[in-house]
Amino acid sequence: MLWTVLRSAALTLLLYLAVYLPAFAVVFGLHLSMTVMVPTLMAISLVMTCVLMAIAIHRGWLSAEAFGWQWPAWRYLLYALLWGVVLSPLIVLIEIHLADTGMLGGLNLAPWQLYLCFLVGAPIQEEAVFRGLLQSALARSLASGAISAALAGVASSLAIGVLFGAVHLRVAPVVVAAGAMVLGVLTGELKRRSGSLLPGMLCHALFNLGGMLLSGG
Structure with a gap:
């Protein structure tokens, strides 16, 4: 089991780097302004x-x-709406109270850019x-070892939620990153239970909307 966990963690790290290293290489290599950097990072x-998903699908490792x-199912969209x-x-009010900042953290973008990027x-x-x-790759990798599919699903949802919060530490205070972790775990469970990314996207957009409105975005 230990080997399965270590192998799965290494795979997750490699996939994360494969996604973000090219994006950061481009934005820092071209010395892009903040206005251009944020959407460029997202797009790349x-x-x-x-x-990477297309490669995995083509090789038959995971399906779309x-x-x-x-x-x-419609009920998961309703859950996402309610939770959001x-x-x-x-969460945003707690962040503002404890850290004197919200999710925007002083990001200097025009209002239309903020809404386009974060909603x-x-x-x-x-x-x-x-x-x-x-999350999907981690669950698949864990389940290929001595771990049940159900346990692998829950473990991957929690682990990626923690990772999601941790990566926000480089751009946000600890309390804001903790809020991101809560969001990550919640949307991870929505994905795990519904089998779809759409409820998580809806919940995520509502979280960001609340953060922008309450932070004065």
Whole structure:
């Protein structure tokens, strides 16, 4: 079991690097401004994610449905809507109270850019990367060893949620990263239970909307 966990963790790390290293190489190599850097990072990482998914599908390792590219049962969209509306204001207000900042962290973008990036771009890109590619691949890898599929699914949902929060530490205070972790675990469970990325994308967009409105975005 230990070997399965270590192998799966290494695979997750390699996939994460394969997605983001090309994106960061481009934006830093071209010395892009903040206005251009954020959408460029999102676009390149999303393209890399789709390429890796296409390779896995072509090789028969995972299907498009396993990655979450399918329509969910309507009740999961309702759950996503309810969780997004209820939890988003609560978490954002806690972040602002404890860290004196919200999810935007002083990001200097025009209002239309903020809404385009964080209501459309980020929910699609981050859910595709973390819940679509990384969570699905980790669950598949764990289940290929001495771990049941059910346990592998739960473990991968929690692990990628923690990773999602951890990567936000480089751009946000600890309390904001903790809020991202809560969001990551929640959308991970939505993906695991529904088999679709769409509920997580909806919930993610609502979280971001709450953060932007309450942070004065």
